[in-house]
Amino acid sequence: MIQGTSSGAGKTTLVAALCRIFSDEGYSVAPFKSQNMSNYSYKGDGFEISQAQAVQAVAARAEISPHMNPILLKPLGGYRSSVLLQGRFHKNMDAEYYYKKFVLKGGLKTAMESFSILEKQYDIIVMEGAGSPSEVNLQKFDIANMQFAERTHSPVLIVADIERGGSFASIVGTMALLPEKHKRLVKGFIINKFQGNTRLLQPGFKKIRQITSRPVLGVIPKVALNLPNEDSLDGKVDLFRKQNRKLQAELDKLAKTVKANLDMKYVRGLLK
Template identity: 55%
Template sequence: MTAKTLMIQGTSSGAGKTTLVTALCRILSDDGYKVAPFKSQNMSSYSYIGKDFEISRAQAIQAIAARTKIIPIMNPILLKPLGNYKSEIFVNGVSYRKMHARDYYKKFALSTGLEQSKNALDQLLKVNDIVILEGAGSPAEINIQRYDIANMRMAEYCRSPVILVTDIDKGGSFASIVGTLALLDKKHQKLVKGFVINKFRGDVTILQPGYSVLKKKTMKPVIGTIPLIEFDIPDEDSLHANPKQVSWTKKYLLTLDREIDHLANTVKKNIDIKKIRGMLN
């Protein structure tokens, strides 16, 4: 069996990729599918430590949302920042070595990093109905695009449709969407099937004229507008000076599960789930 795939990418860091993947893992799990999250490369100081492995806590939480076992191949490459452009690199949950960013890009990313990421994804595809992939940052970071193993390379590898999510609360979302697409290769533009507008405040009808213009310029639809909501699920620390600490107790996991349900219910009410199901290839 080869799983169906869907990838969530963003116009920037903090756009809402992680929370959207978390919500979709729970929504599709509720539908009865065997679901797994996957992020080939993640940078975070805060991790989930299993019995004999360590991965990003974001993928651990997504696995909980999917009601599946947390395993290292869900995040085959983890970078834990050490300062001065250096990170400790974990491969499939095991410490590999400490590397400067320059060496990581030139000596690791497109060799060991890409190979291990593809192998990990292949394993997940064999034992699940659906794998939800999460990108990193933006796929249009043209200064490091050639070394990017977390976005379009993975989508192209598994022929996954891509949903592009943007944070409208920061402003500039329409320009970010159009600009992101413009900076992608034509073959990668074709993989993008639609957009999700995240963190919106107010009456969604005021966005409709913008959506019409966006559709004319990109020939792709907005498939959901998610309101800015309160939920108690830890963010990645790359955007926050004081990210929430997590203690993986039974009590916390019960609380986390309720928060995931709250997030999933909100997302389900505000995106076109039928279109998303239709995108699963």
């Protein structure tokens, strides 16, 4: 599972890259995100999921499935959202009801059911977390990060966006706020969106290793990509057919960049 120190750290893009890398190596691969919040979605044949998992499925060369994003929350305003389960509308809920009454019961059950279905169909499932796993006010209700990794016995890699600044502190802080049982799931860190000489980062890597006992597995450079943005997928079911060649080329470029800058031997060693 790829988790992040914050929203926008690069989880979605990194999952897409790993899906393509493992697909290139001959594995059958599926992306998965148990819960996503977005008003932008991919509409398939009788189902609707987050645009991110649709692009990741294309990267994996897998058929887009509602089980790749079993819970989609579409904000309505006023702390209310439309809740879609396995691609179909379930009901509208306010945030209090969703977290206190639904997410740990019906939500988690639905997500686990979808994961089990994909697990039977694919060699590898590359999961994406949401936001940060260290939001202590939400950890009890967070089924997109460590709770799900724990239930599925999945190793976790944490990615940090160095372009924002404070990436070393965010990695250490994230680890400090995790319960011990969840710290044990974390196998390493990835620095994303770097521009410059990676040798300058070595003192930071050494300090992170001293504090957390985990390695930095790679530094991914900032790269210009022309992947579909969020609103371009809404209602355009044939987008992938129209732009297939262009999209495939962008995904290949992404995978090549990540593979060249990530310790893939270590990552492959985490596979079950």
